[in-house]
Every structure is written in structure tokens, then in C-alpha cells.
Amino acid sequence: MSEQHLPSTGREWHLAARPDGWPVPEDFALVEAPVQAPGAGQILVRNEYLSVDPYMRGRMNDVKSYVPPFRLGAVMDGGAVGRVVASQAEGFAVGDAVLHGLGWREYATLDAAGAVKVDDSLPLRSYLGVLGMTGLTAYAGLLDVGGFKEGEAVFVSGAAGAVGSVVGQIAKLRGASLVVGSAGSPEKVRRLTEEFGFDAAFNYKDGPVAQQLAQAAPDGIDVYFDNVGGEHLEAAIGALRLHGRAVLCGAIAQYNETAPPTGPRNLALAIGKRLRLEGMLVGDHYALQPQFTAEVGGWLAEGRLTFEDTVVEGFDRTADAFLGLLRGENTGKMLVHVGG
Amino acid sequence: MSEQHLPSTGREWHLAARPDGWPVPEDFALVEAPVQAPGAGQILVRNEYLSVDPYMRGRMNDVKSYVPPFRLGAVMDGGAVGRVVASQAEGFAVGDAVLHGLGWREYATLDAAGAVKVDDSLPLRSYLGVLGMTGLTAYAGLLDVGGFKEGEAVFVSGAAGAVGSVVGQIAKLRGASLVVGSAGSPEKVRRLTEEFGFDAAFNYKDGPVAQQLAQAAPDGIDVYFDNVGGEHLEAAIGALRLHGRAVLCGAIAQYNETAPPTGPRNLALAIGKRLRLEGMLVGDHYALQPQFTAEVGGWLAEGRLTFEDTVVEGFDRTADAFLGLLRGENTGKMLVHVGG
Numbered sequence: 150m151s152e153q154h155l156p157s158t159g160r161e162w163h164l165a166a167r168p169d170g171w172p173v174p175e176d177f178a179l180v181e182a183p184v185q186a187p188g189a190g191q192i193l194v195r196n197e198y199l200s201v202d203p204y205m206r207g208r209m210n211d212v213k214s215y216v217p218p219f220r221l222g223a224v225m226d227g228g229a230v231g232r233v234v235a236s237q238a239e240g241f242a243v244g245d246a247v248l249h250g251l252g253w254r255e256y257a258t259l260d261a262a263g264a265v266k267v268d269d270s271l272p273l274r275s276y277l278g279v280l281g282m283t284g285l286t287a288y289a290g291l292l293d294v295g296g297f298k299e300g301e302a303v304f305v306s307g308a309a310g311a312v313g314s315v316v317g318q319i320a321k322l323r324g325a326s327l328v329v330g331s332a333g334s335p336e337k338v339r340r341l342t343e344e345f346g347f348d349a350a351f352n353y354k355d356g357p358v359a360q361q362l363a364q365a366a367p368d369g370i371d372v373y374f375d376n377v378g379g380e381h382l383e384a385a386i387g388a389l390r391l392h393g394r395a396v397l398c399g400a401i402a403q404y405n406e407t408a409p410p411t412g413p414r415n416l417a418l419a420i421g422k423r424l425r426l427e428g429m430l431v432g433d434h435y436a437l438q439p440q441f442t443a444e445v446g447g448w449l450a451e452g453r454l455t456f457e458d459t460v461v462e463g464f465d466r467t468a469d470a471f472l473g474l475l476r477g478e479n480t481g482k483m484l485v486h487v488g489g
Numbered sequence: 490m491s492e493q494h495l496p497s498t499g500r501e502w503h504l505a506a507r508p509d510g511w512p513v514p515e516d517f518a519l520v521e522a523p524v525q526a527p528g529a530g531q532i533l534v535r536n537e538y539l540s541v542d543p544y545m546r547g548r549m550n551d552v553k554s555y556v557p558p559f560r561l562g563a564v565m566d567g568g569a570v571g572r573v574v575a576s577q578a579e580g581f582a583v584g585d586a587v588l589h590g591l592g593w594r595e596y597a598t599l600d601a602a603g604a605v606k607v608d609d610s611l612p613l614r615s616y617l618g619v620l621g622m623t624g625l626t627a628y629a630g631l632l633d634v635g636g637f638k639e640g641e642a643v644f645v646s647g648a649a650g651a652v653g654s655v656v657g658q659i660a661k662l663r664g665a666s667l668v669v670g671s672a673g674s675p676e677k678v679r680r681l682t683e684e685f686g687f688d689a690a691f692n693y694k695d696g697p698v699a700q701q702l703a704q705a706a707p708d709g710i711d712v713y714f715d716n717v718g719g720e721h722l723e724a725a726i727g728a729l730r731l732h733g734r735a736v737l738c739g740a741i742a743q744y745n746e747t748a749p750p751t752g753p754r755n756l757a758l759a760i761g762k763r764l765r766l767e768g769m770l771v772g773d774h775y776a777l778q779p780q781f782t783a784e785v786g787g788w789l790a791e792g793r794l795t796f797e798d799t800v801v802e803g804f805d806r807t808a809d810a811f812l813g814l815l816r817g818e819n820t821g822k823m824l825v826h827v828g829g
Contacts, residue, residue: 383752397757411752413753414752416753416766423767424767428760
């Protein structure tokens, strides 16, 4: 155990106000707070990377949901990786790399049971992305919920995002006959085909999704991985073939809407085509973690799967990073580098 | 083989025009046509009961669907039961009761392979309802697609219909904690609780479905069996608990609409609640037939399951019966008695 050079205070990001529609910088507050020395069984972690994720927008609302809302005046919690700087816990030494869920703060004091030691021969930030929750979401969603099988055609919306870019690559590596992605800028669309190996991609801002999807997948699709909801979901229901599946993973298109969204007007097609639409949260699929780590980690090591992330430098820019994420400014996983 | 007293002509109902919106009597034509004598391997059947079903409305449109459209100027085909009056097929004798799919005609000549002999110690018309396609739809939809388990709460729309009334009873017999049904008249609502054993029922015309459902099932539901679509489906998505399932079986509320329906605006709730919505057609579930016949037939024989049907007398009233079905004038299965 080593406790020298411990900070007495550290900065944290608090939820200052609950947004109505799009969040603004004033909804967040950067606060200096005391750092607690670790008690028995605890560790003190200095964070290196923080995760900002679309689902956090939902937690800013004071509504009952699958994860409790953030509390006003308290830290925005979420995924983070860092290194142990003080330990009162067996099995954790100063310098160990750990993953935890205490979120937007420079220092975190927590029970060791709430931290997972990670192999730091891989970049630490990959544990917040391709080897972490977003990668597992892609893997479990496509294979477990979507029931994807070799030879099937897949459509992914929000395809340049942290989850979508991995979904498309897993589908190709597992033998998809066709992988189509949609994204919101020409640059993202270019990356889908040139870097992530999608067979076809389109910019949903260029025209009706249904029309662009029909051009990219004239014979239809078998699995739709939905990160956005809205018009994309309706177009996919139209394009799904008999016994097709839609994995409902996100609805970022709707998160900041104050008016009720429209639902897919063609949902009755699900009867005749025997479609299955199924919502997912990664927390139901942790049992797949070992298989996921072996398969995706193997592809990464072999250079057959690639990932991008968008790293915003500086803890003080965390709220900006989150707002940029909601505007779609990221390619791949959006992260904050806490810095030195 | 016996072929005496064979008719030379018989009446048939043809599709005369394709409706735009609600069908009208002029869309159908009553036609006198020659009766073909059975060839080798064929039987001639005199129909006793004809089925009129909501799915037939879809077949009146000239659109690609899971079953081909009816052809203009040809017979409206569908389920029928009758007795063999002439046979050139081994194993079929004059007087045998058979089920077949040749639909709205007094006499049907068909290959014996297209007919199923049925036990006539039970009322023949039950093979078009509770022991036929509609009963199997209820059984397979609730248990196989909906994955209903003992102790769960179930909501059924169109609950006084041929499928819905059986769904509710099977749920109770299989140990549901709560079975709620909706229907469109006070008389139907009364039957749901008094005759079919539903725990609660409401008239959807009395107020918003979501509000009435919340009163009947304040703790929510686990399985929703959807026969109507529209507002009912949206209300059910709101009421479904974590890992709830919606069986999409019919959308009769939308069949005669000419404007696009609205979709469920709250579909994004499916993500956090990990809901599954799945379309079904009974044709995918014939493997369940033996289990279904044993279990439901047993309940019928023991008097633990009841069914109602609405029998319209006279072949010449077949089109009227179908139009009445679309207006909801039936309780349970709607049938036509071909008569003497």
C-alpha cells in the first residue's frame, strides 16, 4: 500500500439543471470537491479516460427508466478507466489499470468490488469502447438479440458510431451477404465503406431513408440494428424480409425531441412478414462477455477488426464532448482524455 | 364410390371489384357455376359451414402479401367444412366429414390430399373455430410466440372475437395472474367476464385505451395479444413490464383505412424495457397442432373451455356475414351455415 502524493481535492462534473430538449452547457457545473482517502477494501483511482454516451441524455430527465436518473447537484456517473494511486484493497496495487463506473471526475474513491482490473498491454481507452460496453452491445445485439446468421443481409443505422461501426464489422467477419450502413455526413459515409468494410453506405440527410435503403439493398434485409429510431426504423420495417429481426438499441434521433415522435406507420407489416422487433440493454448480456472478449479481442489482435474513437482532450471539456456526441460530431466511441 | 344425385350446378361467391376502404355488397357477386365430377383421386364435397375471416379483407387488395390476393372474377377461397357426396379417392367415402380450403361455394371438387377428414362426434363448425385455425392461432400465439408463463398478466384486444376469446381462456387455464380483455360493445364486455372468465374487461369506445388498461391492470402486463393494432398497441407498449412481449396477430382497426395509420409513438420504450414485438401467422405453427388438439380438445370435453360462434344462416348471406364481421357484429367465430 502506498498513499504518498495524494490529492486533497479534485474536479467533478455535476448535473446543474435538467434540460428540456437539447442540453446546453449551463446544465452542467464543474466543481472542485474533496478527494476521500480510501477506507478498508477501497481504492483511489486517478482517471485517464471518461466515457460520454447517448444513454446519458435519458438519465438527465427525471423520469423512471431502466437506469435511475442522475441526481441534481451530483456527479454524472458512467464508465471510466484509470490507474490506482492508493489502495487499501487486496489484489489492487498502485499503478494497476482499472475500469469502473464512477464517471465524470478526476479522482474516484470506491470499493474494489466495483472496479475491474484490465490488461494494460492494450490501449486503456479500448475498454470504454470496442472491448467494453459498446463492443459488447454490438456483439450481443447482432448475434444474440438479432439472431444473425451467416449469409444474411444487415442494415445498421448510426453506423459510424461506437456501436454501429462494430456491428457492421462483426457482421462482415461472421459472413454477412451484405452490410449497409447509414450516417449523417459524407465523411462518415466514406469511412463506413473505406475503413469499416461496409458493402454500401448512405447519408440519411441526402434523401428519404426508405429510398436510399432500397437502392443499397434491393433484395431487402434480414437484420436491422437500430441506433436511431424514427424514419430509419420505418424504412427498415419496409425492407425486412420474412422472419426478419430489428434490434432496438437506441433512438438518438428522438432523445432531444420535446414533441412525441411518430411511430412506424407500417408496423402491421410485421404480422405478414413475421418480423420480430426486440429492445436490448447490454446489461442482460454479460454472460456473453468471455466469448465476446475472445472473439473480438482475437480479431483486433489479428488486425481484422478496426475501431476509431474521438478523443476530446481535457477534463474541463467533458460537457462539450457530451454535447458534441449528441450533435453527431464523433466517429466511433466518444471519449474524454482527462490529461495530466 | 357413389355418384348418384350429383348436382350439375352450384352457387359460388366471386370477387367482383376491389374495394377502396370499406367493402360494399357490390364488391361480391353470387354466381351459378357448373359442378365438376371428381376425377381420379378427387372428392366432391357439399359444404355445410363456411368461414369468413378478417384476413380475407387484405386478400381483396391487389398487393403482394403473405397470401396471394383473391383474383377478380374468381371464388373467394377460405376454410370450409362439409360432407363427401362423391369420391374417387381411396380412404374417403360418401358421408365422411372433411375440412378444406376452397371457400365460398356450395360444392367443392378437389384432390383428396387437400382435404382433412374430421371426427364428426364434435360439431363440424368447431373445426373452423376453436379446434381449427383460430384456436391454433390463439394457442400458438400465446404460448409459442408470446412465451406466456404461469403467473403472468395478459391483455387481449379484440377479446370477444374468435381468436381473442380463446386466448383469454387458455391464459386462465394455464395459470395467468390476470387476464384483461377489450371489446367494442357493452354486451361483448359482459361476455368476457361472465362467459369467458376474463378477470377484467372494458369497452374501448368508453375512453382512452391506455387509461382503461391502467385501471384494469395497475401493475402492468407481461403479454399483449394484439388483434387490432393502432391505439391498443400503443397503450400496451406503455403497460408492458420489463421483458414483456407483444404478439402481433391482427390489425383489424386498420384494414379498411385509406390513410396511413399512426404507429406507436412510444416504441422507444421497448429499448429500456427490453420488449419483444413479434408478428405471427398460424401457418408457421402447424407443428403444435397435435399438442393443441390434445390440450384444447381436452378442455372442451371437460367443459373447462367454452366457445361461441355467430352463425349466419344461408349461403346467399355470405357476403353480408363478412361485412358484418368487419363491423364487429360477431361474438366469437363468424360462420355461414350453407343450409339445406
